[in-house]
Amino acid sequence: MRVLITGINGFAGGYLATYLNQKQSTTLYGIDISPKGLGSEFEAEVFVGDLLDEAFVKKVLAQIRPDAIYHLAGQASVSSAWTQPWRTFELNVHPQLNLFKGMAELGLETRFLSVTSSKVYSHACNAKVPFVEDEPICPDNPYSLSKVTEDLMAFQYHLSHNLRVIRARPFNHIGPRQRPDFVTAAFARQIALAEAGLTPPLVKVGNLSAARDFSDVRDVVRAYVMLIEKGRPGEAYNIGSGRAVVIQDILDKLIALSRIEIKVEQDPERMRPVDQILSYGDTGKIKREIGWQPEIPLEDTLANILNYWRKQTSEGAGERVSG
Numbered sequence: 001m002r003v004l005i006t007g008i009n010g011f012a013g014g015y016l017a018t019y020l021n022q023k024q025s026t027t028l029y030g031i032d033i034s035p036k037g038l039g040s041e042f043e044a045e046v047f048v049g050d051l052l053d054e055a056f057v058k059k060v061l062a063q064i065r066p067d068a069i070y071h072l073a074g075q076a077s078v079s080s081a082w083t084q085p086w087r088t089f090e091l092n093v094h095p096q097l098n099l100f101k102g103m104a105e106l107g108l109e110t111r112f113l114s115v116t117s118s119k120v121y122s123h124a125c126n127a128k129v130p131f132v133e134d135e136p137i138c139p140d141n142p143y144s145l146s147k148v149t150e151d152l153m154a155f156q157y158h159l160s161h162n163l164r165v166i167r168a169r170p171f172n173h174i175g176p177r178q179r180p181d182f183v184t185a186a187f188a189r190q191i192a193l194a195e196a197g198l199t200p201p202l203v204k205v206g207n208l209s210a211a212r213d214f215s216d217v218r219d220v221v222r223a224y225v226m227l228i229e230k231g232r233p234g235e236a237y238n239i240g241s242g243r244a245v246v247i248q249d250i251l252d253k254l255i256a257l258s259r260i261e262i263k264v265e266q267d268p269e270r271m272r273p274v275d276q277i278l279s280y281g282d283t284g285k286i287k288r289e290i291g292w293q294p295e296i297p298l299e300d301t302l303a304n305i306l307n308y309w310r311k312q313t314s315e316g317a318g319e320r321v322s323g
Helices: 011-021 052-064 076-081 085-105 140-159 183-195 218-230 247-255 284-290 300-315
Strands: 001-007 027-031 045-048 068-071 111-115 165-168 170-172 204-207 215-216 236-239 263-266
Touching: 001 011, 001 052, 011 027, 052 085, 052 183, 068 085, 068 218, 076 111, 076 140, 085 111, 085 140, 085 247, 111 140, 111 218, 140 165, 170 218, 183 204, 183 247, 183 300, 204 236, 204 247, 215 218, 215 300, 218 284, 236 284, 236 300, 247 300
Parallel strands: 001 027, 001 068, 027 045, 068 111, 111 165, 165 236, 170 215, 204 263
Antiparallel strands: none
């Protein structure tokens, strides 16, 4: 089976590649704008190039003729989307369009996983939680607008061109190697730097009252693989823990693992213009149809994240942002 991962050198891409390397009869390929990953170890032939380049995308598809595509590439930061809304829209929509056009023109019967986001849901349109897949999708920030468009485009190409597209809507997935502009990595990195005596024993935070649905990235990529194998084309599937955890509780758990006393300070720069108070998903559909459910406890994931940043700090990489 020939498998292509876009964004293979990114956070989730590296974990997905490592997981797929364990499967027999899989020949793995990747596309990424960067020739270097985030420290993950996997075997794949990686094409370095820009998914915004339609000719490049079609050339790679024609050469590989993949049986499955996992489309993970894109701009993943909600915060960055507020300052770069058009760039976010372009990076999250145009690459998928190029992939779909190439697949249609080449007549590929590839199974395609469009990884959108739980941010397609919003309390502005959805009055109750947990969010279910058949509720209205409703963007309330520039990032979610890009993901709603990506989601709808995937459905449209399934209907108009009969592409075998499955839509994944993951909620917050976390783990080692995630960039420190994401909340759990931001907390853990600050604690690790403070433990090493490189910064004051202080964690700067944004909104701690929001509650989110957190899953380990290793569970999430396993869901991606099961969706490619068993998901119904045209359908959307939530991926998450099915429960909400308050950000304050995440911080408390990490501070409890700290080797020193840590103080907390709110930083206005870390507050978002719009921030959902409560977000978690109904994961009944993926459990019923695919048989997936998360396995890694949140406490284990948080310990793994903190230990990763301790290692990065001891190696002198704590101040660097990779990937």
